[in-house]
Amino acid sequence: MTSTQPRTAGSTDPDAPPAGTTAKRLKSGHGDRGGSRVFRWVSTGAGVLILVILAAVAIFLVQRAWPAITADPEELASRISWFRADSLLGFVGPLVFGTLLAAALALLIATPIAIGIALFISHYAPRRLANALGYVVDLLAAIPSVVYGLWGGLVLSPLVTPVWQWLGDWFGWIPLFGGSVSPTGRVMMTVGVVLAVMILPIITAICREVFLQTPRLHEEAALALGATQWEMVRMAVLPFARSGIVSAAMLGMGRALGETMAVLMILSPGFAYSFQLLVAGKQQTIAANIAAQFPEANQTGVATLIATGLALFVITLAVNMAARAIVARRKDFSGAN
Amino acid sequence: MAQRIDVKDLNIFYGSFKAVADVNMTIEPRSVTAFIGPSGCGKSTFLRTLNRMHEVIPGARVEGTVAVEGVDLYGSEIDPVAVRRQVGMVFQRPNPFPTMSIAENVLAGIRLNNRKMSKSEGQDLVEQSLRGANLWNEVKDRLDRPGSGLSGGQQQRLCIARAIAVKPQVLLMDEPCSALDPISTLAIEDLIAELKSQYTIVIVTHNMQQAARVSEKTAFFNIAGTGQPGRLIEIDDTATMFSSPKEQATEDYISGRFG
Ligand SMILES: Nc1ncnc2c1ncn2[C@@H]1O[C@H](COP(=O)(O)OP(=O)(O)OP(=O)(O)O)[C@@H](O)[C@H]1O
Ligand SMILES: [Mg+2]
Numbered sequence: 090m091t092s093t094q095p096r097t098a099g100s101t102d103p104d105a106p107p108a109g110t111t112a113k114r115l116k117s118g119h120g121d122r123g124g125s126r127v128f129r130w131v132s133t134g135a136g137v138l139i140l141v142i143l144a145a146v147a148i149f150l151v152q153r154a155w156p157a158i159t160a161d162p163e164e165l166a167s168r169i170s171w172f173r174a175d176s177l178l179g180f181v182g183p184l185v186f187g188t189l190l191a192a193a194l195a196l197l198i199a200t201p202i203a204i205g206i207a208l209f210i211s212h213y214a215p216r217r218l219a220n221a222l223g224y225v226v227d228l229l230a231a232i233p234s235v236v237y238g239l240w241g242g243l244v245l246s247p248l249v250t251p252v253w254q255w256l257g258d259w260f261g262w263i264p265l266f267g268g269s270v271s272p273t274g275r276v277m278m279t280v281g282v283v284l285a286v287m288i289l290p291i292i293t294a295i296c297r298e299v300f301l302q303t304p305r306l307h308e309e310a311a312l313a314l315g316a317t318q319w320e321m322v323r324m325a326v327l328p329f330a331r332s333g334i335v336s337a338a339m340l341g342m343g344r345a346l347g348e349t350m351a352v353l354m355i356l357s358p359g360f361a362y363s364f365q366l367l368v369a370g371k372q373q374t375i376a377a378n379i380a381a382q383f384p385e386a387n388q389t390g391v392a393t394l395i396a397t398g399l400a401l402f403v404i405t406l407a408v409n410m411a412a413r414a415i416v417a418r419r420k421d422f423s424g425a426n
Numbered sequence: 427m428a429q430r431i432d433v434k435d436l437n438i439f440y441g442s443f444k445a446v447a448d449v450n451m452t453i454e455p456r457s458v459t460a461f462i463g464p465s466g467c468g469k470s471t472f473l474r475t476l477n478r479m480h481e482v483i484p485g486a487r488v489e490g491t492v493a494v495e496g497v498d499l500y501g502s503e504i505d506p507v508a509v510r511r512q513v514g515m516v517f518q519r520p521n522p523f524p525t526m527s528i529a530e531n532v533l534a535g536i537r538l539n540n541r542k543m544s545k546s547e548g549q550d551l552v553e554q555s556l557r558g559a560n561l562w563n564e565v566k567d568r569l570d571r572p573g574s575g576l577s578g579g580q581q582q583r584l585c586i587a588r589a590i591a592v593k594p595q596v597l598l599m600d601e602p603c604s605a606l607d608p609i610s611t612l613a614i615e616d617l618i619a620e621l622k623s624q625y626t627i628v629i630v631t632h633n634m635q636q637a638a639r640v641s642e643k644t645a646f647f648n649i650a651g652t653g654q655p656g657r658l659i660e661i662d663d664t665a666t667m668f669s670s671p672k673e674q675a676t677e678d679y680i681s682g683r684f685g
Contacts, residue, residue: 216484304521306517306519306521307521307523307524308482309479309482309517309521310517310521310522310523310585310588311523311534312479312482312510313477313479313510313514313515313517313589314510314511314514314534314535314538314588314589314592315507315508315509315510315511315535315538315539315592316507316538317507320538324523324534324538325523328523328525328526329524329525331525
């Protein structure tokens with residue numbers, strides 16, 4: 090669409106300042122410049138502050154985990170009742186694995202659904218329905234994770250057990266669904282579903298914003314070539330939103346990685362490197378493990394738990410950096426220029 | 427390839443607002459028709475109804491008929507998507523897809539048509555379309571670079587290449603040069619002169635000299651006042667329009683007395 094505003098504002102513009110003020114403004118630019126200087130200081134300060142906080146957290150974690158990192162594994166085993174591994178790495182490893190598995194599963198379930206909902210809201214639904222839906226999605230984000238945990242443990246687990254059973258019966262030959270399916274539903278798959286529901290709102294909300302920002306120009310370019318609505322979405326909207334989708338997914342993954350209560354209340358824990366999603370007592374996540382053991386832990390125990398926390402910190406950083414790398418890789422083609 | 431367009435009693439509405447009223451005109455094949463008129467008189471609005479692009483604006487609708495080679499575009503069994511594949515459009519601001527390379531941009535329309543095309547066929551079509559748009563020599567070494575890395579004028583020619591790659595019957599251009607410098611403008615005008623041997627071309631422009639230079643026919647639209655619908659005042663051979671128009675309003679507009 091071309092501009093529908095008159096092009097000949099210029100001298101007849103009623104909002105134009107009277108002659109003479111321009112000169113004055115040029116001379117007394119001090120106020121504005123002062124403002125921008127303050128802004129620069131504030132923004133630089135904020136940036137530095139974030140780095141400082143990040144460094145402080147890292148230092149804290151390393152310092153407090155140090156006793157566990159340097160301790161003899163046998164000493165750890167003798168002092169900590171729940172330490173059943175032959176080294177600290179052997180203890181952290183399965184937890185890292187469980188954490189990544191839970192987050193990846195949640196992301197795998199949530200991202201396509203979130204993109205679908207966001208697209209529906211931004212490009213398919215009539216305006217009113219879209220607004221209502223957007224509102225509901227935002228509300229979902231406001232539900233505290235304990236509530237999700239309770240719901241997952243009390244309502245969802247029994248509900249999905251027959252489904253998992255069916256999956257195990259028919260698709261048991263796929264390693265993911267193999268093993269003896271738990272009759273309680275307190276398994277990784279259920280955790281994945283609950284975490285997916287938890288991260289769905291944030292991913293949806295960001296995707297919707299990004300989709301809505303697709304330049305009208307590009308959408309019309311696709312439509313004018315004879316694209317259907319879906320082809321237009323594939324041609325103009327999704328490529329434009331790619332980096333936004335990645336960011337949204339990473340934000341969601343960040344939440345899933347650190348989620349404590351929901352996992353704690355649903356999963357029956359275990360310490361194996363196991364991909365069996367339907368079998369109880371196989372995996373555990375770092376955050377849930379910390380929450381479960383912390384109240385009873387002695388000094389060495391706390392240090393060990395903090396070491397696992399350090400691992401979680403590193404994972405989260407790595408995930409974020411990976412996301413940035415993905416976003417940057419095709420920067421030339423991003424449409425930002 | 428080129429086809430004739432007959433517009434009859436066309437009224438265009440945005441919701442309850444009547445933006446354009448009672449347009450009747452015939453657009454000849456293998457020629458360039460220019461639309462001129464003051465801002466807001468409905469040139470873009472009317473142009474968009476020629477390939478049903480107005481339908482992407484919520485609330486926009488038309489009454490009347492637009493027939494391409496006798497087939498009413500607004501007939502009940504006509505698919506707007508099919509119409510747009512026949513009637514291509516170039517916009518005021520160059521809009522290559524930023525996420526695609528130059529070559530991909532040219533082939534974007536072909537991909538939509540789901541036509542299976544071998545790699546060499548695709549390359550040939552890219553070259554042929556870019557040559558058609560007078561852009562080949564400038565970009566042949568960087569076909570896999572993003573289209574957004576080109577200059578404005580080059581981007582606009584890329585958009586024209588993209589539009590002609592699907593071999594439409596008609597090419598609509600809404601102020602294609604208004605964002606360009608004089609050199610790029612001339613390049614595009616030359617291009618229009620070449621393209622008219624194959625396509626029916628309709629161009630909206632605010633530039634009288636441009637209308638005089640490129641078009642065979644000129645249509646003048648005007649608006650009586652704000653809130654009034656725009657109307658077609660007259661359409662005639664460009665030479666006649668610029669030397670001895672029938673309507674006083676046309677003469678006033680062309681000689682710069684208002685608008
Ligand atoms: N999307 C829209 N919704 C509602 N009204 C619109 C819309 N687009 C245009 N109009 C109105 O329709 C009328 C014609 O607009 P149009 O853009 O077709 O004018 P134009 O002749 O192309 O002007 P310009 O030379 O400035 O591009 C104007 O009154 C404008 O306000
Ligand atoms: Mg216009």
